Amino acid sequence: GENVEQHPSTLSVQEGDSAVIKCTYSDSASNYFPWYKQELGKRPQLIIDIRSNVGEKKDQRIAVTLNKTAKHFSLHITETQPEDSAVYFCAPRGNGGYQKVTFGTGTKLQVIP
Amino acid sequence: DAGVIQSPRHEVTEMGQEVTLRCKPISGHNSLFWYRQTMMRGLELLIYFNNNVPIDDSGMPEDRFSAKMPNASFSTLKIQPSEPRDSAVYFCASSFSGSGANVLTFGAGSRLTVL
Secondary structure (H helix, E strand, O other): OOOEEEEOOEEEEEOOOOEEEEEEEOOOOOOEEEEEEEOOOOOOEEEEEEEOOOOEEEEOOEEEEEEOOOOEEEEEEOOOOHHHOEEEEEOOEOOOOOOOOOOOOOEEEEEEO | OOOOEEEOOEEEEOOOOOEEEEEEOOOOOOEEEEEEEEOOOEEEEEEEEEOOEEEEOOOOOOOOEEEEEEEOOEEEEEEOOOOHHHOEEEEEEEEOOEOOEOOOEEOOOEEEEEO
16 A cells, blocks of 8 residues: 655744645555645645646645655645644545545644744 | 535544444545544544445454445444544545546544543
C-alpha cells in the first residue's frame, strides 16, 4: 500500500511569514495530489489539489508544487494569517474507484499573531 | 445537496455495547470511505466501497468491526462489542471516482466515547 509521510509534524510561524509542508509518497502510480485542511473540531476539507500533468498550481495565498520524479509534493502558504492555524493533510492517490485514499500523518500549523 | 450526512454526531456508551454509525453519501458519488481519527494514530482508513462493493477492508481493526453498504445512499459501521480503545471520531467521506474527479467530501463525524 501507499506510504505517505509529511514533514514537519508541527510548524509555528509568525503571522505574515510563509509556511511550507512537504508530503512524500511511495506509489509511483499516484496521479492526484490534494491537500486537506482540518480546523479544530471540524471535518477535513479540500483546499487545493494538483494532477500529475501539472508542476504547480496557485490559488491566492496557497500553492502546491509537485515533483513526480522524487515522489513528493508540497503545500506553500504565503502571508500566513491566524485563520490558517489548523492541521493539514496530504492524500495522494491514483485515479479510478479502486484506489485507496491514504492520508498523511498531518502537520499542525500554528500562526502566531 | 446537504453534503455527507452522519449520525449520530455524538455517542457515549458502555463497554460491551453495540454501536452503529450511519452515513448518507452525496447523491451521485460512487465511492465511500470510513475513517477513524485519534490523536495518536491520525486519520486511519478503515474500509472503502466502490459502487456499494467493499474493495478494501484491511484497515478494519478486528472482527468486532463490520461495515455494510446495502445501497448507494446508505452505509453503516458497526462495532460489537465496543471497547474503550474504540473511542475516536469516525468520519465517513464520499467521492465520485470518474475521470478527473477524486475529491473526498467528509461528513461532520461521529464522536464515540466508550466508557
